[in-house]
Amino acid sequence: MSNKVRLMQGNEACVEGAIAAGMKFYAGYPITPSTEIAEISAERLPRIGGKFIQMEDEIAGIAAAIGASLTGAKTMTATSGPGFSLKQENIGYACIAEIPVVVVNVQRGGPSTGQPTSPAQGDMMQAKWGTHGDHPVIALCPSSVRETFDLTIRAFNLAEKYRMPVLLMMDEVIGHMREKIEIPNASEIEIVDRKRPSCPAEDYLPFKPEANLVPLMADFGAGYRYHVTGLVHDETGFPSNSTDIADKLIRRLVDKVELNKEDIITWEEENTEDADIIIFAYGCVARAAKTAIKILREKGIKVGLFRPITVWPFPEERLIELSKSVKTIIAPEMNLGQMVLEVERLCNKHTKIERLNKVNGEIIYPEEIVAKIEEVL
Amino acid sequence: MPSQLVDKYFRAEDLPQIWCPGCGHGIITRAITVAIEQLGLEPDKVCVVSGIGCSSRAPGYLDFNTLHTTHGRALAFATGIKLANPDLKVIVIMGDGDSTAIGGNHFIHACRRNIDLTTIIFNNNIYGMTGGQYSPLTPKFDKGTTAPYGNIDRPFDICDLASGAGATYVGRGTSYHANVVTSLVKKGIMNDGFSLIEAISGCPTYYGRKNKKGGPVDMMQWQKDNAVTVTAAAKMTPEQLEGKFLIGELKNKPEPEYTKEYQKIIDNLKGSDI
Numbered sequence: 001m002s003n004k005v006r007l008m009q010g011n012e013a014c015v016e017g018a019i020a021a022g023m024k025f026y027a028g029y030p031i032t033p034s035t036e037i038a039e040i041s042a043e044r045l046p047r048i049g050g051k052f053i054q055m056e057d058e059i060a061g062i063a064a065a066i067g068a069s070l071t072g073a074k075t076m077t078a079t080s081g082p083g084f085s086l087k088q089e090n091i092g093y094a095c096i097a098e099i100p101v102v103v104v105n106v107q108r109g110g111p112s113t114g115q116p117t118s119p120a121q122g123d124m125m126q127a128k129w130g131t132h133g134d135h136p137v138i139a140l141c142p143s144s145v146r147e148t149f150d151l152t153i154r155a156f157n158l159a160e161k162y163r164m165p166v167l168l169m170m171d172e173v174i175g176h177m178r179e180k181i182e183i184p185n186a187s188e189i190e191i192v193d194r195k196r197p198s199c200p201a202e203d204y205l206p207f208k209p210e211a212n213l214v215p216l217m218a219d220f221g222a223g224y225r226y227h228v229t230g231l232v233h234d235e236t237g238f239p240s241n242s243t244d245i246a247d248k249l250i251r252r253l254v255d256k257v258e259l260n261k262e263d264i265i266t267w268e269e270e271n272t273e274d275a276d277i278i279i280f281a282y283g284c285v286a287r288a289a290k291t292a293i294k295i296l297r298e299k300g301i302k303v304g305l306f307r308p309i310t311v312w313p314f315p316e317e318r319l320i321e322l323s324k325s326v327k328t329i330i331a332p333e334m335n336l337g338q339m340v341l342e343v344e345r346l347c348n349k350h351t352k353i354e355r356l357n358k359v360n361g362e363i364i365y366p367e368e369i370v371a372k373i374e375e376v377l
Numbered sequence: 378m379p380s381q382l383v384d385k386y387f388r389a390e391d392l393p394q395i396w397c398p399g400c401g402h403g404i405i406t407r408a409i410t411v412a413i414e415q416l417g418l419e420p421d422k423v424c425v426v427s428g429i430g431c432s433s434r435a436p437g438y439l440d441f442n443t444l445h446t447t448h449g450r451a452l453a454f455a456t457g458i459k460l461a462n463p464d465l466k467v468i469v470i471m472g473d474g475d476s477t478a479i480g481g482n483h484f485i486h487a488c489r490r491n492i493d494l495t496t497i498i499f500n501n502n503i504y505g506m507t508g509g510q511y512s513p514l515t516p517k518f519d520k521g522t523t524a525p526y527g528n529i530d531r532p533f534d535i536c537d538l539a540s541g542a543g544a545t546y547v548g549r550g551t552s553y554h555a556n557v558v559t560s561l562v563k564k565g566i567m568n569d570g571f572s573l574i575e576a577i578s579g580c581p582t583y584y585g586r587k588n589k590k591g592g593p594v595d596m597m598q599w600q601k602d603n604a605v606t607v608t609a610a611a612k613m614t615p616e617q618l619e620g621k622f623l624i625g626e627l628k629n630k631p632e633p634e635y636t637k638e639y640q641k642i643i644d645n646l647k648g649s650d651i
Contacts, residue, residue, distance in 0.1 A: 025461050046643045051460050053639075056486035060453035063446065063483075067426070067457025070444065071465070075457070093447050220442040220458060221465050223421045227388075227437050229445035238391050238437060239445075 004183040010148045010174040011036035017152030024050040025075040027064035032116045033172040034106035037078035058086035065101050072219030078104035092131035093230045100159035104168040106175040109361045118361030119172035121334040136257040139167040139312040143286040145179035157192035173284035208235040213256045266309040275304030280331040291366035314342050323347035332356035332364045386410040399593025401552030401578030406435045408555040412562035424465045426455040430472035430506045432499035449480025452487040463636040469496040474504045474512035488542035492635035495565040495572045501580035509583030520587045539573035540628050546572035547628035553600035569634045
């Protein structure tokens with residue numbers, strides 16, 4: 001059977017990816033520019049026996065998605081700008097209670113109501129540090145419609161595998177842009193389901209980690225009656241005031257990502273083999289970077305692209321390695337310098353780092369990247 | 378037969394509970410388990426969800442599928458659980474500040490949707506866990522640590538609020554009238570829709586001490602002396618009812634339940650084109 005070729009926008013590809021990944025529940029609240037994700041979920045889910053609910057606010061949207069996940073359903077919520085701020089409370093809850101949920105943020109200009117219909121990349125550090133306390137973070141960043149489809153599936157797979165919230169950091173351009181995409185057949189798509197216990201209920205310890213640091217997760221209603229809390233808890237799930245248990249738990253939660261980085265981290269490189277200059281770009285900006293590389297290569301300037309696909313955890317090792325062989329890294333971002341802080345932290349011993357920032361609600365154009373590179377050459 | 382109830386429905390290894398001596402919450406928690414016992418609910422299919430605060434520690438001691446969520450958000454989590462798996466009997470326990478201040482929005486919308494959740498609000502008229510600050514249920518002119526000169530906020534009547542927002546079953550009991558709580562919780566669980574039971578509970582440690590209400594026994598005596606059953610109230614004059622509060626069933630008007638309405642959409646779409 002041939003794969004389906006479709007013209008669709010990123011927000012639609014997100015829902016299609018989610019459904020391909022097994023999403024059966026969506027809860028959210030309308031907000032530009034992510035609303036189509038809710039609208040399309042509302043239409044699609046009941047047709048496949050799934051459930052959609054529009055909650056009373058953003059906080060309730062993620063809360064309902066987390067609740068539904070406890071019954072065994074694969075769940076998602078999507079938002080933008082102010083809604084991402086509101087979701088931070090329960091992102092932290094899903095981290096400590098170890099409940100899989102996919103949280104999509106179609107980024108728009110901020111702070112506050114900011115520029116609701118304009119693209120931005122201003123929430124990249126919020127994705128990392130937005131909820132209080134030390135916690136694990138996985139955040140993926142697509143730069144095309146097809147990649148939105150693929151990364152939404154991956155977000156579900158990672159959420160299931162590591163029992164945690166996974167953030168899909170889109171932007172308004174990727175969300176609303178239409179591209180032709182070829183939807184793969186179901187047989188070509190790798191699907192990961194959370195590992196469930198098979199032991200007798202009395203032997204089940206809901207927060208006792210397996211070798212990969214992730215505990216087995218029983219569905220509510222499946223006969224394993226256990227307690228889930230946002231308080232620090234022991235392996236039974238019951239709250240604890242023990243300093244040892246607190247230390248062990250928080251470190252394990254963070255280590256689920258830290259010690260499994262090789263499994264999680266992905267990035268894309270283009271023309272880096274002989275590059276003198278590397279453009280560090282992600283999301284819609286990486287598209288402009290690719291055009292800029294073509295223009296500059298035609299002029300004989302050896303430029304390459306490094307694009308983190310998992311922005312958190314950050315692809316540190318490869319970027320450090322590359323930085324040792326290039327003269328400059330240019331970091332164009334639609335914010336006043338967020339991911340560049342990682343680049344500077346990791347690479348400033350090895351190479352020169354230049355910023356290019358824009359926060360006026362416009363995309364970064366290839367010509368602007370070209371001009372910046374010619375200026376710093 | 379409290380010990381049998383403990384054996385059957387409590388996580389004995391997690392007892393004793395953290396509540397202060399004289400707190401009414403233990404009595405109300407027990408009253409809920411009696412309702413579950415009398416209805417013969419299958420523990421594997423019971424889910425108890427709470428927010429944050431003194432009351433919200435109750436699920437941890439109960440041997441069901443239990444979820445202690447974030448402050449005010451219990452009903453939103455519970456909505457997700459119930460919609461995703463309508464076979465579960467979902468009971469929600471919240472405090473007065475938890476449900477009507479930080480969780481006020483979730484509260485009115487859960488009532489409005491008429492989703493089948495049985496919600497018990499442990500109303501002790503104060504934020505106990507944080508040390509006695511006034512809540513939306515602190516009576517006017519009463520004191521809290523953040524109302525040292527008396528509270529000038531007007532309190533909610535939770536039952537009126539729930540009725541107005543669309544809850545289809547509403548009732549009120551107290552920790553003194555534990556049997557009333559049991560009976561209301563039973564009927565609430567049997568109501569196919571959103572049920573709200575306010576359970577007035579005494580907080581001698583903070584509310585009682587701040588407002589010179591005496592000890593635990595005095596506070597229960599106050600509940601006994603000031604509660605009026607709906608039937609008795611019908612024969613009383615407004616003057617006689619001054620300063621009293623109603624207990625018993627205040628509303629019982631079934632309406633179509635949310636998850637069943639959603640299932641109709643799914644069923645109607647079966648066989649239609651995607």
